[in-house]
Amino acid sequence: MRYRALDENGDFTLGNAHAYIDGVxxxxxxxxxxxxxxxxxxxxxxxxxxxYWQKIIASRDVAAAEQIIRERIQQTPHVLSILSFDPVWDNENRTLM
Structure with a gap:
C-alpha cells in the first residue's frame, strides 16, 4: 500500500521526496x-x-459506537485483524477514547 503522507497539521505533503509512505x-x-x-x-x-452525528452522537449508545468504529477499522485495506481494542467512554466529557 502506498499512501500520500500527511504533515503534522493533517495536510497532504506535496513536492518532496517524502510525499508518500508505504507499509505499516x-x-x-x-x-x-x-x-x-x-x-x-x-x-x-x-x-x-x-x-458520528447520525448514529453515534445522536444515540449515545456506547456499544454501537464501538462496533461502528471497530468495523470501520477492520474494513480498511490491508488491516488483517485488530489485536487490541479497549475504548474508554468518558461520560462527563462525552468522549470515547
Missing part, C-alpha cells in the same frame, strides 16, 4: 483518515465515512 505507516494513516471521514463529506461517495 501507510496502513496506520489509512485507518486514521478513514476514522476522520464523516458521512456525506466525500463528494465521490457521500455514504462513505463514519456516521
Amino acid at each position: 505507516d501507510a496502513v496506520r494513516q489509512a485507518v486514521i483518515t478513514r476514522l476522520r471521514l464523516l458521512v456525506y463529506e466525500w463528494w465521490e461517495d457521500i455514504n462513505d465515512g463514519v456516521p
Whole structure:
C-alpha cells in the first residue's frame, strides 16, 4: 500500500521526496483518515465515512459506537485483524477514547 503522507497539521505533503509512505505507516494513516471521514463529506461517495452525528452522537449508545468504529477499522485495506481494542467512554466529557 502506498499512501500520500500527511504533515503534522493533517495536510497532504506535496513536492518532496517524502510525499508518500508505504507499509505499516501507510496502513496506520489509512485507518486514521478513514476514522476522520464523516458521512456525506466525500463528494465521490457521500455514504462513505463514519456516521458520528447520525448514529453515534445522536444515540449515545456506547456499544454501537464501538462496533461502528471497530468495523470501520477492520474494513480498511490491508488491516488483517485488530489485536487490541479497549475504548474508554468518558461520560462527563462525552468522549470515547
